[in-house]
Amino acid sequence: MTNEIVIQTNKLTKRFGDFVAANEISFEVYRGEIFGFLGANGAGKTTAMRMLCGLSKPSSGTATIAGFDIYRQTEEIKKNIGYMSQKFSLYEDLTVTENIRFFGGIYGLSDKQLKEKSQALINTLGMQHEAKKMVGSLPLGWKQKLAFSVAILHNPGIVFLDEPTGGVDPVTRRQFWDLIYDAADRGITVFVTTHYMDEAEYCNRISMMVDGEIKALDTPAGLKTKYSASSMDEVFYKLAREAKRKSD
Numbered sequence: 001m002t003n004e005i006v007i008q009t010n011k012l013t014k015r016f017g018d019f020v021a022a023n024e025i026s027f028e029v030y031r032g033e034i035f036g037f038l039g040a041n042g043a044g045k046t047t048a049m050r051m052l053c054g055l056s057k058p059s060s061g062t063a064t065i066a067g068f069d070i071y072r073q074t075e076e077i078k079k080n081i082g083y084m085s086q087k088f089s090l091y092e093d094l095t096v097t098e099n100i101r102f103f104g105g106i107y108g109l110s111d112k113q114l115k116e117k118s119q120a121l122i123n124t125l126g127m128q129h130e131a132k133k134m135v136g137s138l139p140l141g142w143k144q145k146l147a148f149s150v151a152i153l154h155n156p157g158i159v160f161l162d163e164p165t166g167g168v169d170p171v172t173r174r175q176f177w178d179l180i181y182d183a184a185d186r187g188i189t190v191f192v193t194t195h196y197m198d199e200a201e202y203c204n205r206i207s208m209m210v211d212g213e214i215k216a217l218d219t220p221a222g223l224k225t226k227y228s229a230s231s232m233d234e235v236f237y238k239l240a241r242e243a244k245r246k247s248d
């Protein structure tokens with residue numbers, strides 16, 4: 001992690017009619033940092049992340065992502081980030097190799113780069129025997145590792161992960177996080193939402209969102225001290241129980 005700021009937001013706000021989904025969010029994230037974005041269901045995490053990825057226009061406030069303005073430079077932002085969501089990431093009816101080449105192509109890699117990178121990736125993930133299998137036939141943990149690797153194939157400055165490890169056990173999650181650490185070591189900033197508190201412990205810093213606002217932001221150790229809690233579970237519980245907003 002360095003002290004170079006790659007995400008900066010200032011009073012970023014999103015309203016849907018009278019409802020304020022994200023309210024005056026301000027924070028910074030550094031190059032190579034693993035930044036956890038936590039909050040109960042409906043807290044406003046996805047709303048905020050969509051604005052940061054240039055997918056949704058803020059109602060007010062400012063932000064820069066990799067130095068680009070989220071109002072005016074959304075195309076540049078999209079080129080400089082990777083994105084993986086639990087809901088959609090890979091095509092189940094394409095093989096492992098086809099998925100890598102398809103998404104690599106979208107990210108603008110040349111045929112030569114695609115060939116080299118797809119082989120290297122398959123080797124790194126130990127998926128030599130699965131390369132020609134449909135992604136739909138793979139275990140969920142493998143799909144998630146592949147989806148993450150594809151999301152950073154073009155070596156983006158920042159990768160956004162929206163609940164990337166939903167539905168798998170702690171050991172599989174831990175393996176996924178080894179890939180996250182590798183990426184962060186290479187200078188890729190990781191912005192991750194999760195509901196798993198074991199994963200929260202793996203982050204450099206965590207922001208906790210409650211009812212559209214950032215209520216706390218610190219290292220896991222700092223948060224535990226501040227809230228006199230022995231675990232991140234306890235910190236989360238103490239903050240989330242203040243929430244008035246009900247999840248959908």
Ligand SMILES: Nc1ncnc2c1ncn2[C@@H]1O[C@H](COP(=O)(O)OP(=O)(O)OP(=O)(O)O)[C@@H](O)[C@H]1O
Binds near residue numbers: 040046047247
């Ligand atoms: N397009 C929209 N129109 C109206 N309200 C919306 C819209 N999108 C989100 N909301 C509301 O904004 C609030 C925040 O939703 P958001 O999806 O950002 O929460 P979240 O923290 O990501 O929750 P989850 O963990 O369940 O994904 C919710 O109350 C949701 O109903």
